Amino acid sequence: MKNIILTICAIGLGLGVSAQEPAKQGEVTYLETVKIEIRFEGMTEEMINRMPKERKMKKVLYFNEAESSYQNSKENADAPVPGSGGMRGGGMRFMMGGGSPDEMVYLNFNDKIKIEQKDFMTRIFLITEDLAIENWKFTGNQKTILDYPCMEASQITDKDTILAWFAPSIPVSAGPGNYVNLPGLVLGVDINNGKRVIMAETLDLKPIDKDLISKPKKGKKTTREEFKKIVDEKTKEMGENSQGGTFRVMVQH
Numbered sequence: 001m002k003n004i005i006l007t008i009c010a011i012g013l014g015l016g017v018s019a020q021e022p023a024k025q026g027e028v029t030y031l032e033t034v035k036i037e038i039r040f041e042g043m044t045e046e047m048i049n050r051m052p053k054e055r056k057m058k059k060v061l062y063f064n065e066a067e068s069s070y071q072n073s074k075e076n077a078d079a080p081v082p083g084s085g086g087m088r089g090g091g092m093r094f095m096m097g098g099g100s101p102d103e104m105v106y107l108n109f110n111d112k113i114k115i116e117q118k119d120f121m122t123r124i125f126l127i128t129e130d131l132a133i134e135n136w137k138f139t140g141n142q143k144t145i146l147d148y149p150c151m152e153a154s155q156i157t158d159k160d161t162i163l164a165w166f167a168p169s170i171p172v173s174a175g176p177g178n179y180v181n182l183p184g185l186v187l188g189v190d191i192n193n194g195k196r197v198i199m200a201e202t203l204d205l206k207p208i209d210k211d212l213i214s215k216p217k218k219g220k221k222t223t224r225e226e227f228k229k230i231v232d233e234k235t236k237e238m239g240e241n242s243q244g245g246t247f248r249v250m251v252q253h
Contacts, residue, residue: 022171023205025064028187029073030176032057033197059198062212063174063185069213070177071104104216105177107131114178117216118227121234124219125227134181136164145187146203153182163190170205 034055058073101119108114112131117124134155141152143165150165164175166184175186176198187200222230 022169024170024172025208026062026170026203026205027208028061028063028176028185028200028204029202030059030061030198031201032059032176033199035195058201059176061174061176062208063172064208064213065172066108066110067213068107068109068172068174068180069104070106072102102218106213106215107174107180109173109180115215117219120227120231125230126216126219126221127224127227128221129224131181136182139163143188146200148187148203150187151184160191161193164188 034057036051036054058075059070060073061068061070063069102117102124103119104117106115106117109131114129114131116127116129118127119125136153136155139152139154143150143152145165145167148167148169150167153164153166155162155164162179164179164182164186165188166175166182166186168184170185171183172185173181173183175182176189179186179189179198187203189196189198191197
């Protein structure tokens with residue numbers, strides 16, 4: 001009888017410890033807001049006022065302890081995207097890329113691999129590279145997001161100043177897109193003082209189907225350098241062809 005009681009107590013303690021373990025998988029919905037500024041020679045004040053000032057898009061992060069997948073939310077397909085469509089003014093037509101780019105960022109934290117599916121000018125590209133170790137610095141500042149106490153980290157690159165807020169109580173390295181490798185789930189990001197903001201709107205800690213965190217396979221395989229070259233060449237070509245015709249603005253996410 002004494003042995004039976006000890007066994008029951010041990011099981012009870014084990015369940016208690018398990019119940020206290022922090023969740024390491026779930027689903028986060030983020031709202032990405034990108035500021036847009038369009039100015040060129042000959043624009044009137046009326047034209048400037050008619051230009052869209054920002055673009056918003058919903059994204060979803062599926063994550064577990066080893067992997068994550070950051071992709072479009074289905075809500076984008078059911079609602080118009082602010083800043084999409086076109087308008088006329090001063091004899092020129094302004095086009096904003098409408099719809100949701102068919103993009104995805106898959107990360108494997110154990111194998112240190114990143115696979116990024118990029119949508120550029122209706123063409124899909126697949127970029128595979130090593131998962132870089134970001135040079136984050138802890139600022140000591142704090143912020144509460146979705147009732148989770150978050151710590152602030154900063155990073156300065158060649159072109160961006162980035163602030164990220166992560167929740168230490170959710171001990172995974174995941175976050176929206178490339179903003180990862182912090183000791184807690186990243187729930188908020190600010191790039192260049194509000195030029196681009198990514199903020200969590202919902203968080204559901206639950207078991208995630210492995211199919212939702214599968215590697216992207218769609219698109220032409222290429223390197224980061226090759227993709228950048230394609231973007232630069234096409235952007236230059238469109239700029240040269242826009243004189244007196246169509247002026248197109250592309251918003252990269």
